[in-house]
Amino acid sequence: MDRIPAISARRPLLATPTRRHLLALGGAALAAPTLMVPAARSELVIDLRRGTFQPMPIAIADFAGESGSVVSGIIANNLKRCGYFLPIEKARHPEKNPPFDAAPQFDAWRAAGVQALVTGRVSRDGGRLRAEFRLWDVLAGQQIDGQQYFTDPNNSRRVGHIISDAVFSKVTGFGGFFDTRVVFVDESGPKENRRKRLAIMDQDGANVRYLTAGEVSVVTPRYSPVAQEVTYMAQRTGEQPRVHVLNIETGQRQVVGNFPDMTSSPRFSPNGARIALSLQQGGNANLYLIDIGSRTTTRLTSTPAIDTSPSFSPDGTQIVFESDRGGSQQLYLMGAGGGEGQRISFGQGSYSQPTWSPRGDLIAFTRQGGGAFSIGVMKPDGSGERILTEGFHNEAPNWAPNGQYIMFFRDPGGQSGGKLYMVDVTGRVEVPVPTPNFASDPTWSPLLTAAR
Known part of the structure; x- marks a missing residue:
């Protein structure tokens, strides 16, 4: 509890x-x-x-x-x-x-x-x-x-x-973000056999608590925009990865979907009632939408490519996602009901892990090129691209509820592991976020006063 x-x-x-x-x-x-x-x-x-x-x-x-x-x-x-x-x-x-x-x-x-x-x-x-x-x-x-x-x-x-x-x-003049919590993947042990547990803490690194015991490997957690719930992908040894939803207040867990193949990259809709995810079938992957209550499933894309990492606009009318349908990973935009999608990323390198700002004005992403991983933002139409920070390996951008800060993880390579950082949308502020061990895949809660 x-x-x-x-x-x-x-x-x-x-x-x-x-x-x-x-x-x-x-x-x-x-x-x-x-x-x-x-x-x-x-x-x-x-x-x-x-x-x-x-x-x-x-x-x-x-x-x-x-x-x-x-x-x-x-x-x-x-x-x-x-x-x-x-x-x-x-x-x-x-x-x-x-x-x-x-x-x-x-x-x-x-x-x-x-x-x-x-x-x-x-x-x-x-x-x-x-x-x-x-x-x-x-x-x-x-x-x-x-x-x-x-x-x-x-x-x-x-x-x-x-x-x-x-x-x-x-x-x-912007909303606050201090009265929040962060769920992340806590990583411990040797590089070749990392123990990955789901953990939660205050946004300043205090009050760390573990949500999973390490019996399954977990990745890509995402907070509900409206409730104390988190969805993530978990995999037991020898089994297909499955998308789960965890209620942090009650501890109740459920598997979302009953697909025979691997599911990944779950993201809540703005009202928290649906989850968009990627379903791998053979050599390709398409996007699906699942209603959590009724378990109704809707297919959103149908291509021979790999479509993944969907993220809703705050008003719920559009979805940004990544796809290699053009030969490399790029960002595409489509209506929330599905469709072909329109490419919005055209810079140097490949683009992945898009996430829409809660304010609706920007989309954050990871860009890979020239031997570096960058965290950047662009407007929803693809214009105004700006790189906020870059390094050997930066990944998994996730927005604060006020849309002014982005948390991500940075892995320096070698036998070391990831650490969490916070950068603002101007790119002038970048600070580490303390965690007890190595950490990856941070996801920010809504304001606690708004998520009761």
Whole structure:
């Protein structure tokens, strides 16, 4: 059982306190202001649309109270890893413990080079944990966001992720991605006989847990866009590979389809009700669509080629896939009901593993050529191709739920193994994602608050 603990937001902390005018929190007035001075318009924003930016200097003050240091530490780590913020060292904080119910010393924070400041506190509210935060625009001298959350006392890490998402969204304009989990293939043992287990962790590498015991070899997991379910391909020794669906919360597993031949590359539809997959028959492979509830099967392609790696558009009307029908692996686009498909990749080398952004604006892919594997993106019509990162062996791009970051794995070769990395769509941010062993085939969950 892996139920997601509930976190509720009681009410936003909207008013902007000054040192003379304190706030009312949770309905209990701490002081009644007689006059509120209108705040200046906030300019606290990182414009990522042009792909050129400087990380924003931000300070994460130590949160007061129980588990406060845990929550503020998680926020600082998240914002640093995403590459869009530059958390200021605590030694440079002009206020070591700024009061939560009063405005900070803006002049002092400006002098320290800080543009944004996060303050907060964590306390007990009966049997619940209550966490509160404020986001300050230091240059404008005003609060621009604030919220309070209630949850189980053991759930402080998720509160830190949710506050990180709130700060990220307010400043960048994009949805958050910190309150998520990642399923991946954990690989251990010698190169010639790797033990491959399905594992799950928080997006920052914490709370690793194994979903399979290693009795079967697993590859290509993919998260449902709407639920805590994952589909993947598993194979026992001497048997054909089969596509499985695992409910992470209940542990229930089921085999999808009853095909006599090998099935692979499963991908959920946007509503999570269907799975597109590739079925190998003889020397070729075609795409099929399976309704999980009724088990109705629809054939989508019918060619003598190898069609595989289908990925739905977010609106469910189109599918991008890879095929060697033209002599090399390339990307093709077709309607969700099937058809011939239109080629969209025309660069140097071969293209594979397409995956559609949750925002619908880009398709990520792996490109192989010139002795290197690259992770890139292009628009759905094939235009605007950009390579984000390249190396000896990069594979398996998968999108964060906000469509701003891609996780993939990189294998340096030799007796070593794969490691996970995260790159943003500008290509300027690339950071490793910690795992306990070698790792491959990452797949990102939807926001946990949206997948209950």
